[in-house]
Amino acid sequence: DAKTTQPTSMDCAEGRAANLPCNHSTISGNEYVYWYRQIHSQGPQYIIHGLKNNETNEMASLIITEDRKSSTLILPHATLRDTAVYYCIVRLFYGQNFVFGPGTRLSVLP
């Protein structure tokens, strides 16, 4: 079973920041938070991952709360092409499989 809770859907205006929350209140000390997204009829695309520090790459930023019980994925300037299902996944340890929950369906509106 997925160990995360995400809103079912969200809307965001094009050009604005999209902030996608994820609750993982039962996360343990050696578990990482991963984010993937899946555009319709494509395979999931890796976005970012982190353990406890905030992370940033060319796609997004990941903000993890100090108690690590929740995190937020930030797409700084959402475009129509960012419309997708976003999955927040917590992994127990190195090599464990990824368990996908239902994710958040983000719709970027013009």
Next chain:
Amino acid sequence: GAVVSQHPSWVICKSGTSVKIECRSLDFQATTMFWYRQFPKQSLMLMATSNEGSKATYEQGVEKDKFLINHASLTLSTLTVTSAHPEDSSFYICSARDDGTGGTDTQYFGPGTRLTVL
């Protein structure tokens, strides 16, 4: 990021025939690859873990004799759906694990193969 390809991207076959799907890691070696299945409006479900040079590990409820997996090299895994039936119609997605540094690893996913069994 690392690239994983799948072939074919879609296939239509008659009931009772077998279909082979290839998964390749293009710019890295993958000792472990995974096969997922996704039905419409549902999330990905792991079918099996493919290990290079050894037998695949199947998830509960997945028939190993129906879904044959071969991982003959560090860049190629194949999934063969034998004696396909309409209920096997689905979106099949593979992923390859890129062993990283820093205590964790990342899986990169292929674009998926849409199988339709008539």
